[in-house]
C-alpha cells in the first residue's frame with residue numbers, strides 16, 4: 023500500500039505535519055516535488071521588496087518529509103495511469119499508488135507568441151532567482167491587474183526606490199486594478215500606485231510584443247526588458263493528458279470531499295483542481311490552506327472505508343495586499359483600509375504560518 027503526495031503545496035505541507043503527529047504504520051508514504059524547497063507566495067512581495075531573506079520564504083520539503091517518516095523524491099510527475107494505478111515521472115520512474123493526492127498548484131501561461139519575452143516564475147521554486155534578476159532591469163513591465171500583479175509591481179517599485187533605481191515600472195491590465203474587489207478598493211489601490219510612481223495602464227491589453235517593445239491594443243508602445251506576466255492561473259497538462267476528470271480549462275475536477283470525480287482514490291487540493299460544486303471559486307492560497315485542514319483525514323478515511331468530510335468555502339476572507347514600505351491594503355467583505363497596521367498583521371500571519379513548517 024502506498025500513498026503518494028504529488029507536489030509540496032499548502033495542503034501537503036499540512037499532511038506532513040499531520041503524519042508527523044500521528045504516524046501511519048504499514049504504509050509507504052511518498053512526497054514528490056521537482057525541488058527540495060517549497061516557496062511561500064504570501065511572502066513573494068516582501069521578498070521582492072527585500073524585506074525577507076530566501077530562507078524566510080521557503081520550506082525544506084526533504085527535511086519535513088524525513089521528520090514525518092515520509093520518503094521524499096525530487097522529481098516531477100508527468101502522467102498518471104488510472105488503470106494501472108501508477109505515476110510516471112520526468113526521470114523515467116514508475117511509482118505505484120493505492121491513493122494519490124495532487125497539490126501541484128497552477129501555472130501562468132502567457133500567449134505562446136510572446137513566450138520568448140516573458141519571465142517564467144512558476145513553478146514557484148523559480149520565483150526567487152527570477153525576481154532578483156528582474157527587479158533591477160532597465161524597463162520592468164508587469165501584465166495583470168489582479169492581486170499578484172499589483173502586489174509584485176508595487177514591490178518592484180519599492181525595491182527600486184530604496185536601491186537607487188528609477189521607479190519606471192509599468193503595470194498593464196485589461197480591466198481596472200483589482201477587478202474582483204469593491205470599486206472602493208480598486209480606486210484606492212490606483213491612487214496608491216500612482217502616488218508611488220507606478221505607471222498604470224488600465225482597460226487595455228497587450229496586442230503585440232517584440233524583443234524590445236510592448237504595443238497595447240490601444241496603440242501605446244513601451245520599451246520592456248522582458249515582461250512579468252501575472253494574469254490568471256493555468257492548469258498543468260498532466261490531468262488532461264492522463265484522461266482524468268477535468269473542468270473545461272483542464273484543472274482536475276473534484277467532489278467536495280477533494281476526491282476526483284468518479285475516482286475516489288485520487289485526491290486534489292489547492293490551485294490544481296476545481297471543485298465541481300464551486301466552479302468559480304478563485305484559485306488562491308487562502309482556499310488551499312482551508313482544504314489542507316481536511317485532506318489528510320479524508321485520505322485516511324477513504325482507506326478505512328469511512329465517510330469523507332466535505333469542504334465548504336468561507337463566504338468572506340481577509341485579504342492583505344502589501345503595497346510597499348511596510349504598508350498593506352486590508353479588505354474584508356466591503357471593508358477596506360490601507361495602513362501600516364495591515365502590513366504588520368500580514369507579516370504576523372505569514373511568519374506564524376511559516377514557523378509551523380520550519381522547525
Ligand SMILES: Cc1cc2nc3c(=O)[nH]c(=O)nc-3n(C[C@H](O)[C@H](O)[C@H](O)COP(=O)(O)OP(=O)(O)OC[C@H]3O[C@@H](n4cnc5c(N)ncnc54)[C@H](O)[C@@H]3O)c2cc1C
Nearest residue numbers: 029031032063064098099126127145170292293306307308
Ligand atoms: C506572485 C504571486 C503572489 C501571490 N500571492 C498570494 C497571496 O499573497 N495570498 C494568496 O492567498 N495567494 C497568493 N498567490 C496565489 C498562490 O500562490 C496560489 O494560489 C497558491 O500557491 C496555491 O497553492 P497550492 O497549494 O495549490 O500550490 P503551490 O503553492 O503552487 O505548490 C505547488 C507545488 O507543486 C509542485 N509541482 C508542480 N508540478 C508538479 C509535478 N508535476 N510533480 C510534482 N510536483 C509538482 C510545485 O513545484 C510546488 O512546489 C500568489 C501567486 C503569485 C503568482
